[in-house]
Amino acid sequence: MxxxxxxxxxxxxxxxxxxxxxxxxxxxxxxxxxxxxxxxxxxxxxxxWRPLVQANVHGVNLTHPHNSTWREVFKTHHPYWFIPKNKIWFADNTHTGKLLIARYNPSTNAIEGFALGAERRQPTFTTWDWNPEAIIHTFSPRIQLDLNAPIIRLDANAYARAVGESPNRLQKELPMDLYNEPAHATAGLYSRLMLTRPWPQHIIGKNTPVWPPLRLPSTVRTRNDSASQFRGLDHRPSKIQELSNKTFRIRKWMEFSSRASGISMRVGEDITTWATLPEECYTPTAQKPWQGIWCGDYAGHGCEFLAVIQPDNPEPLPERAEWVMRARERTGSVSSSESWSTAPMEATSDDESSSGMSMSSISQDAELEDSVESENGSTYRGRIEAIKLTGDPNIPRGEYTFIAPDIGPNGLVRVATEDMFKGARIVKSVGHIAARGFREDDFMASQLILISHDRLAQYWETFGHVSFYQRVNLDEFTKVS
The missing domain is CATH 1.20.1280 (Monooxygenase)
Structure with a gap:
């Protein structure tokens, strides 16, 4: 040889x-x-193996693990590293949803996930010189992780206790010891994490029940309905190539046991599907400085989280939002009493409205455009849209909350001169409204106030109300102290 x-x-x-x-x-x-x-x-x-671990960990410069090797650490959590790597996750809980921050804790060698919450502190009323009749309350939310109630905890014990009929570890459910129930307890809460398969893009239609919803930018989606409560193995990957690294599920239930009979009863089973967003769609850039995860003031509903996106190729406006924007063009004024504050219940052809843009309005628009000639044209262009990651009984998670179709010259209303918003660019927008249960949803004329790259406001013209939005600093919550 x-x-x-x-x-x-x-x-x-x-x-x-x-x-x-x-x-x-x-x-x-x-x-x-x-x-x-x-x-x-x-x-x-x-x-x-250290770089393979570090690539999935945010906010911590890892030091050598105690009593282990980097290869062992990586192997322990493979293939679940995608959870801390993607950092933010949002759930499909009915109406409200939930936002989660995932991270790796080197001190416990565990992947953890905690709900991000926001408290709407006591607001104070303030007056707007430009419109003294408008209702304006201050907004300074307290945003924090709920470290007392973890949603995810994956460690060596969870992997060792994986359960399921299939011998394939990818198809097993991981029991997560989250609630520290004492051994003698007769009732307890249980939670398991499941991997998912991506749903083929070519068979996803407008009404296909998938998560994340189609209006959120994502190349990976999964089904979020199942007659078998996702017990069928066809919902889970059988090999790494079938694994979705952008979605997962959590099964949660309460279990009661009888000491006398030794019989257990499971009640209240609930399954949530979680998804993440491509990091590039919520990371601000010089050309898209408003992209990010934001916290909004929704008055009686408290604080809600939303993704503010500046898409390169936006989808057509929702039909009723398009009607509101067209009505503005016909009247030439966003506050005219003859304009539609919401979309009409029935379609009306363009020639049914005889009101045109007045010469004074055209002159005012020209002056406004002249006043911002020196502004960075690459910044003030395109659409800004906000989609709820958490929601309320009126406008649930996954729905638009506001859209500014054009923050450039075509959408400019004015540049604020009053002290409260001095220098802020104000553009035409629409706000999403609905009755409880997301019934009869509609869009209302509004104005988006670009206060800064970290703070926005929305003036709801018909309501005479201004609501505020504040950027969330994600890096603050991915660090493990």
Missing amino acids: EDHGTPPLLTLPSELIHHVLSYLPLSDLISIGTVNRALHDHSLQDTL
């Missing part, structure tokens, strides 16, 4: 071989370890 000798790669010094291997993704690093014993030994070099 011909002797080919030592492969050229293995003639290199170990330091160079490790440097070459450091560029390999996980799948290739594992594959090269199966070539021969020498490469297998090189692939086990612990310094190769």
